[in-house]
Amino acid sequence: MKSVFCSLLLASALAPATLASPAPLKPRATPIATVWSKQTKSASKRLASGFIYGIPDTLNQVPDHFYTEMGFNYGRAGGAQLGSPARGWIYGSTEYKNRFKSTLNNYQTTRKYGGKFIILPHDIWGTDHVNSSTVWPGDNGSWTDYDKFVAQLVSDIKANGMTAGLVWDIWNEPDLTIFWNRPQSQWLDLYVRTHKAIRADSALSGVEVSGPSLANMPVSSNTWWTNWLSRIKSSSIPPDQYSYHLEGSSTDPNNKLSSCNSSLSSMLSTYGLSKPKLTNINEYGNYGEQTAAGTGWWISQLERYDAVGLRGNWLGSCSLHDYFAQIIYKPSNNCGSTDYYPNAQYQVYKYYNQQMTGPRFVTSPSGDEIFDVYATHQNSKMTILAGSRLSTTFWQINVDSMSALGLPTSGTVNIQTWGFDTNGWQTTLSTPTNLGVVAHTYTNNVLEFPIFQTNTYATWAFEFAIKI
Numbered sequence: 038m039k040s041v042f043c044s045l046l047l048a049s050a051l052a053p054a055t056l057a058s059p060a061p062l063k064p065r066a067t068p069i070a071t072v073w074s075k076q077t078k079s080a081s082k083r084l085a086s087g088f089i090y091g092i093p094d095t096l097n098q099v100p101d102h103f104y105t106e107m108g109f110n111y112g113r114a115g116g117a118q119l120g121s122p123a124r125g126w127i128y129g130s131t132e133y134k135n136r137f138k139s140t141l142n143n144y145q146t147t148r149k150y151g152g153k154f155i156i157l158p159h160d161i162w163g164t165d166h167v168n169s170s171t172v173w174p175g176d177n178g179s180w181t182d183y184d185k186f187v188a189q190l191v192s193d194i195k196a197n198g199m200t201a202g203l204v205w206d207i208w209n210e211p212d213l214t215i216f217w218n219r220p221q222s223q224w225l226d227l228y229v230r231t232h233k234a235i236r237a238d239s240a241l242s243g244v245e246v247s248g249p250s251l252a253n254m255p256v257s258s259n260t261w262w263t264n265w266l267s268r269i270k271s272s273s274i275p276p277d278q279y280s281y282h283l284e285g286s287s288t289d290p291n292n293k294l295s296s297c298n299s300s301l302s303s304m305l306s307t308y309g310l311s312k313p314k315l316t317n318i319n320e321y322g323n324y325g326e327q328t329a330a331g332t333g334w335w336i337s338q339l340e341r342y343d344a345v346g347l348r349g350n351w352l353g354s355c356s357l358h359d360y361f362a363q364i365i366y367k368p369s370n371n372c373g374s375t376d377y378y379p380n381a382q383y384q385v386y387k388y389y390n391q392q393m394t395g396p397r398f399v400t401s402p403s404g405d406e407i408f409d410v411y412a413t414h415q416n417s418k419m420t421i422l423a424g425s426r427l428s429t430t431f432w433q434i435n436v437d438s439m440s441a442l443g444l445p446t447s448g449t450v451n452i453q454t455w456g457f458d459t460n461g462w463q464t465t466l467s468t469p470t471n472l473g474v475v476a477h478t479y480t481n482n483v484l485e486f487p488i489f490q491t492n493t494y495a496t497w498a499f500e501f502a503i504k505i
């Protein structure tokens with residue numbers, strides 16, 4: 038949640054979604070994504086089905102089925118953007134209590150659906166309501182107030198039965214001045230101090246610690262990363278979850294899992310740290326990628342790298358605490374009301390949760406990684422979900438080794454296509470669009486079929502019968 042103002046920049050794609058190709062589309066050099074049928078992995082745990090904020094503070098405001106059908110399983114909140122009297126710790130006891138109450142409600146909602154919950158202490162502290170005279174943790178070498186804050190928060194977590202399924206995210210995006218307006222060294226001191234305080238408390242032994250939750254990617258030129266790695270190594274305090282955010286430009290070649298998974302892994306070895314037990318991209322997707330196409334792309338990426346991901350949230354004020362980070366909306370546009378409907382992105386999560394339950398296939402993205410696929414099989418059915426990053430062009434999906442699916446090395450398959458193809462997050466899509474069944478012939482043991490991406494927002498799922 039870097040900025041609430043970006044929502045004004047809503048891009049509009051003009052062409053309707055279609056699988057026929059009327060418009061002159063520019064071909065790309067490396068448009069093919071591949072499903073490697075011979076290689077499968079364990080069934081999905083719906084690693085991408087979380088979002089940050091997006092849950093109303095009023096319990097049960099969003100009907101259950103919106104959570105259960107999409108497989109919601111990870112929340113992250115701390116009362117951000119609530120106004121007086123809920124501005125957080127730095128405004129005194131009442132304002133702290135009210136922010137904590139919002140956090141507790143979101144925790145309870147997340148647990149109701151079996152999810153894990155990442156608590157955001159920087160928000161409960163009140164970093165969204167600072168001014169030039171605000172005292173930050175550790176100012177002038179004094180940690181007294183911060184230690185008191187941590188002790189109070191721990192005590193309230195225990196008193197409210199909040200330790201199960203809890204992840205303590207030490208400080209969100211300290212590399213952005215809006216969340217940390219002090220030297221990097223002071224954040225490092227806070228980080229070490231907080232990790233040790235949590236681990237010193239045996240009642241919190243089941244609580245995972247996550248960090249560094251930097252806004253910027255893990256690259257060896259970034260001193261927020263390198264100095265942090267050096268400190269956690271020298272203090273022997275690796276986090277339970279290595280967390281960071283991928284919300285940068287869709288065309289930045291580093292802003293993707295392949296690049297970050299390998300850079301983080303080489304940085305860990307440089308600093309003598311073991312492989313992560315878990316990687317959590319606890320904010321994924323830039324504002325423009327809040328489309329069905331972007332959702333399919335992020336699901337494909339997170340599943341390939343076995344990383345947990347929580348959808349970034351680009352809404353502000355009360356809308357931040359509603360709308361599931363832009364996958365549901367309502368005609369009343371009123372934060373308190375309950376007239377919700379799902380959009381195309383919601384339908385992607387629902388399909389992912391309900392139709393893609395079996396073992397995962399290994400897949401690879403297009404050469405430029407702007408197009409990606411996620412594939413599973415269950416009930417003798419191959420299911421392939423496509424995704425892309427704000428681009429119009431021709432793509433192609435190849436399914437390698439049809440014989441590994443129990444099919445002949447040449448023949449015909451009847452492919453059922455579903456469209457997630459309405460534009461704009463406020464536009465309803467009550468069920469995926471049935472685009473019918475088309476027979477595709479193939480030879481040489483490889484199925485190849487084209488996709489015409491005539492707009493930047495739509496994506497599709499493809500199904501055909503197999504014999505495994």
Ligand SMILES: *[C@@H]1O[C@H](CO)[C@@H](O)[C@H](O)[C@H]1NC(C)=O
Nearest residue numbers: 127128166167168170171172
């Ligand atoms: C500045 O922030 C502090 C909390 O850090 C608050 O107590 C104080 O009232 C604020 N001052 C103004 C002028 O808003």
Ligand SMILES: *[C@@H]1O[C@H](CO)[C@@H](O)[C@H](O)[C@H]1NC(C)=O
Nearest residue numbers: 172173175176177178219220
């Ligand atoms: C305390 O720390 C703040 C922030 O680093 C600084 O602006 C201020 O001058 C310091 N005050 C004293 C008394 O040193």
Ligand SMILES: *[C@@H]1O[C@H](CO)[C@@H](O)[C@H](O)[C@H]1NC(C)=O
Nearest residue numbers: 298299301302312313341342
């Ligand atoms: C991601 O990095 C880890 C090492 O940190 C490595 O074990 C794993 O194989 C990588 N994932 C992929 C899909 O390359």
